[in-house]
Amino acid sequence: MENMLEKSEIMNEEEVFDKPISPWKEVWYSLRKNKAAMLGLIIIVLLVGIAVFGDFIMPYDPYVGELSESLQAPSAEHILGTDEQGRDVLSRIIDGTKISLRVGVTAVAVALSVGLTLGAFAGYYGGKIDMFIMRFMDIVLAFPSMLLAIALMSTLGRGIDKAIIAISIVTIPHYARIIRGSILSVKESEYVQAAQVIGNNDVVIIFKHILPNVLAPIIVRATLGISIAILDTAALGFLGLGVQPPYAEWGTMLGSGRAYFFNANHLVLFPGLAITITVLAFNLLGDGLRDALDPKLQK
Numbered sequence: 001m002e003n004m005l006e007k008s009e010i011m012n013e014e015e016v017f018d019k020p021i022s023p024w025k026e027v028w029y030s031l032r033k034n035k036a037a038m039l040g041l042i043i044i045v046l047l048v049g050i051a052v053f054g055d056f057i058m059p060y061d062p063y064v065g066e067l068s069e070s071l072q073a074p075s076a077e078h079i080l081g082t083d084e085q086g087r088d089v090l091s092r093i094i095d096g097t098k099i100s101l102r103v104g105v106t107a108v109a110v111a112l113s114v115g116l117t118l119g120a121f122a123g124y125y126g127g128k129i130d131m132f133i134m135r136f137m138d139i140v141l142a143f144p145s146m147l148l149a150i151a152l153m154s155t156l157g158r159g160i161d162k163a164i165i166a167i168s169i170v171t172i173p174h175y176a177r178i179i180r181g182s183i184l185s186v187k188e189s190e191y192v193q194a195a196q197v198i199g200n201n202d203v204v205i206i207f208k209h210i211l212p213n214v215l216a217p218i219i220v221r222a223t224l225g226i227s228i229a230i231l232d233t234a235a236l237g238f239l240g241l242g243v244q245p246p247y248a249e250w251g252t253m254l255g256s257g258r259a260y261f262f263n264a265n266h267l268v269l270f271p272g273l274a275i276t277i278t279v280l281a282f283n284l285l286g287d288g289l290r291d292a293l294d295p296k297l298q299k
Contacts, residue, residue, distance in 0.1 A: 027289075027292045027293060028292075030291070030292035031288050031289065031292045034288040034291060034292070036284045036287070036288060037284055037285055037287065037288020037289070037291075037292075038288070039281075039284060040280070040281040040282065040283070040284030040285035040286075040288065041281075041285050041288075043277060043278075043280075043281035044281050044282065044285060047097055047101060047278060047281070048101065050094055050097045050098075051097045051098040051101050051102075054094045054095055054097060054098055057094065058088075058090075058091040058094050058095065059079075059088060059090060059091055060078075060087070060088035060090075060091045061087075061091065062087060062088065062091040062092040062094070062095040062248050063087065063246050063248070064087065065082065065083070065085040065086030065087035065088070066086040067085065067086050068086065069082050069086040070082060070083070070084050070085060070086040071083070071084060071260060071263065071264040071267075072086075073264070073266060074266055078090070080093065080266060080270045081264070081266040081267070081270075083253075083256070083257065083264075083267055084256065084257075084259075084260060084264075084267075089253075089266065089267065089270055089271075090270075091248075092248035092253060093248070093250070093253075093270060093271060093274050095248040096247075096248040096249050096250045096253065096271070096274065097274070097278075099160065099243060099247060099248065099249045100230050100233060100234070100249065100250055100274075100275075100278065101230075101278075102160070103160060103163055103164055103167070103229065103230070103233045103243070103249075104226045104227070104229040104230040104233065105226060105229075106164050107163075107164045107167040107168045107171070107229040107233075108168075108171070108222050108225045108226050108229055110164065110165075110168040111167075111168040111169075111171040111172045111174075111175055111225070112175050112218070112222055112225075114168070114172050114175075114176075115171075115172045115173070115174070115175025115176040115178075115179065116175060116176075116179050116211070116218070118133050118137070118172070118176045119133075119175060119176035119177065119178065119179030119180040119183070120179055120180075120183055120206045120207070120210070120211065121133065121206070122134055122176065122180045123179065123180035123181070123182070123183030123184045123187065124183055124187055124202065124205075124206050124210070125202075130180070133176070134176075134177075134180065137172070137173035137176050137177060138173075140169070140170070140172070140173045141173045141174075143170075145170040145171070145232070146232065146235060148169075148170045149166045149167060149169075149170050149232060149236060150236070150239065150241055152165070152166035152169060152170070153166050153236060153241040153242065154241065158241060158242065158243075158244050159243065159244060160243050160247070163233055163236055163237075163242045163243055166236070167229050167232050167233065167236075170232075171225060171228070171229070174221065174225070175218070175221065175222075175225075178217050178218060178221055179211075179214070179218060182214035182217060182218070183206070183210055183211075183214060185214075186210060186213060186214060187210065191209060191213075192205060192209060192210060195209045216293035217293075219289060219293065220286055220289050220290045220293060223282060223285055223286035223289055224282065224283060224286035226282050227278070227279040227280075227281075227282035227283050227286070230275070230278055230279060230282070231275065231279050233249065233251060234249070234250050234251030234254065234275050235251060236251065237249045237250070237251025237252035237253075237254070237255060238251040238252070238254045238255040239255065240252075240255055250271040250272075250274050250275050251271075251275070253267070253271040254268055254271045254272060254275075257271065
């Protein structure tokens with residue numbers, strides 16, 4: 001009886017070791033080994049936590065200030081100082097986290113959805129459809145992205161929603177080109193031909209059979225795209241074309257604070273650090289995901 005129990009335990013252990021590991025678990029294991037990527041992920045999680053629970057951790061109302069306390073240097077009462085209207089800079093940076101992440105994530109989600117659809121149909125069908133879609137994407141790419149975003153903001157008007165639309169439009173071609181190239185590389189594969197033979201329609205083949213197998217470059221580009229969208233939002237705000245006061249957007253805070261650079265440089269320093277740390281975190285995570293999702297880059 002004891003021998004039978006020992007054999008059974010050995011068989012169970014062998015089954016555990018022989019059980020294939022999920023591809024996403026492999027990606028996670030690889031990502032965990034990358035210290036820079038994990039640092040970026042930790043910072044992003046903290047930023048999301050600040051955005052969600054910011055109303056509970058802000059020491060002051062970010063939109064109410066005392067003019068008698070304007071342009072105060074960092075102190076025990078106001079850790080990051082106050083702005084020209086006496087508002088607490090720390091509270092405004094915390095509130096700005098919510099705005100920056102909202103614009104960045106939403107803009108990427110919209111651009112990815114449109115770019116994925118256009119790129120998928122262009123790559124799958126080819127011919128005139130491919131030529132029409134990609135030539136239009138080339139026209140958009142011919143303009144510098146920031147210049148086109150500024151032109152769109154001048155046309156659409158100012159505000160959070162307008163900034164999301166402008167940033168989405170200028171980044172759609174990047175996703176469309178990536179997805180088109182990925183689909184071109186796999187559309188002649190045997191599993192695609194098998195799906196066609198059994199009678200699946202084109203939409204099912206594209207979105208159920210092809211796209212799940214080409215997600216790696218899309219995930220990496222979307223992660224890096226969030227950092228680019230946040231940076232573009234800050235640039236538009238700095239130029240006075242993005243999110244408008246009194247909203248506490250980091251770029252807008254930079255634009256307002258530059259007039260007081262020499263006598264209150266904390267108004268530029270701390271929003272600039274917030275932008276830098278956030279963009280760096282998404283870039284670190286994006287680079288780590290690229291290494292984890294591409295077997296050729298794994299050591």
